[in-house]
Amino acid sequence: MNLISTLKKLRNIEPDSHYQMRSRSVVLRATPSEPPARAVWGWFMGNIESAASLALAGLCLFLIFAGFSIWKSFSPLGIARLDLAALHAEAEAIDIQIQLANLRYQESTSSVAMPVPELKSAPLKKPIEAPAVAPLSSTEEIPTSSSTLETTEASTLSIDEALEELAK
Amino acid sequence: MMDERQIIESAVGGEASAFGQLYDRYQPKIYRFVLFKVGHREEAEDLTHEVFMSAWQNIRNYRDFGFPFSSWLYQIARNRVIDHYRTKKTNTSIEEVDPEYFVAPAVASLALEEKLEMERVRRALTQLKPEYQDVIIMRFIEELSLKETAAALGKTEGAVKLMQHRAMKALQGLIS
Numbered sequence: 001m002n003l004i005s006t007l008k009k010l011r012n013i014e015p016d017s018h019y020q021m022r023s024r025s026v027v028l029r030a031t032p033s034e035p036p037a038r039a040v041w042g043w044f045m046g047n048i049e050s051a052a053s054l055a056l057a058g059l060c061l062f063l064i065f066a067g068f069s070i071w072k073s074f075s076p077l078g079i080a081r082l083d084l085a086a087l088h089a090e091a092e093a094i095d096i097q098i099q100l101a102n103l104r105y106q107e108s109t110s111s112v113a114m115p116v117p118e119l120k121s122a123p124l125k126k127p128i129e130a131p132a133v134a135p136l137s138s139t140e141e142i143p144t145s146s147s148t149l150e151t152t153e154a155s156t157l158s159i160d161e162a163l164e165e166l167a168k
Numbered sequence: 169m170m171d172e173r174q175i176i177e178s179a180v181g182g183e184a185s186a187f188g189q190l191y192d193r194y195q196p197k198i199y200r201f202v203l204f205k206v207g208h209r210e211e212a213e214d215l216t217h218e219v220f221m222s223a224w225q226n227i228r229n230y231r232d233f234g235f236p237f238s239s240w241l242y243q244i245a246r247n248r249v250i251d252h253y254r255t256k257k258t259n260t261s262i263e264e265v266d267p268e269y270f271v272a273p274a275v276a277s278l279a280l281e282e283k284l285e286m287e288r289v290r291r292a293l294t295q296l297k298p299e300y301q302d303v304i305i306m307r308f309i310e311e312l313s314l315k316e317t318a319a320a321l322g323k324t325e326g327a328v329k330l331m332q333h334r335a336m337k338a339l340q341g342l343i344s
Contacts, residue, residue: 009286014199024191
């Protein structure tokens with residue numbers, strides 16, 4: 001069955017002609033109602049609503065684009081301190097502290113770690129040629145933390161022991 | 169010969185003959201729409217009469233927003249059908265549906281097989297969701313454009329396309 005053509009055939013259904021004439025005459029004998037008297041008031045209220053929505057939209061845009069600046073100036077939480085120079089200085093200070101901590105760690109491991117002959121051929125990890133351990137002076141370049149750890153692993157008995165040392 | 173816009177303007181101005189022309193043009197469409205929704209010839213006649221009475225009484229409130237006049241009438245008809253079911257509080261059973269409309273001259277002349285097919289489709293149509301019924305009646309029976317259907321249903325053209333696809337699928341499922 002072709003559904004669409006069958007649906008189109010349903011268009012042949014028509015109202016009864018007597019009913020049509022009767023209904024038509026009854027409808028047209030009625031009088032259309034007058035437009036509502038409050039049309040002017042409705043127009044006025046419509047304008048007020050439009051103006052209010054525009055104002056609200058404008059306020060939202062203003063808050064989105066200018067809100068952060070206002071908050072920065074008047075915030076009691078001190079967000080004003082979030083300037084780039086202060087952040088940079090703080091970041092620099094943190095970096096120095098890390099380097100000093102590495103330095104201290106390097107000094108402490110250098111006094112403890114002694115090469116053990118049987119561990120040089122340990123299969124766990126290929127030992128990296130560790131630099132000769134010597135106390136570092138402040139002018140020398142500080143080694144990176146990864147190379148320091150690898151050196152330590154190569155010269156201790158096992159990983160567990162190295163971790164224990166670190167825990168101390 | 170006046171075009172439809174002029175006829176509508178005259179009708180909005182209160183000219184009964186102009187509204188009479190609109191009545192002649194759209195009454196059969198609205199009648200079929202209502203008939204497929206309610207399933208009874210007499211109820212469809214009463215509701216269609218109420219639709220046009222309401223349209224004529226409120227014609228001065230009609231505003232041309234660029235949508236076809238038929239979409240305004242379909243909106244009134246949909247609301248009338250919804251009110252009808254709300255006040256009636258009963259569901260129409262398929263067995264109760266009035267087959268009297270087959271006596272209409274254009275339908276009476278069709279072959280029996282065609283009439284049976286039409287009846288099967290019409291019954292399946294009554295089992296669909298109301299919005300699916302609306303879209304099938306408007307798009308396939310009355311052959312309204314997407315724009316007209318969208319305006320009458322208060323939806324976007326894209327939504328009507330999607331609904332039309334789903335409605336046809338559901339109808340085919342009911343028939344097969």
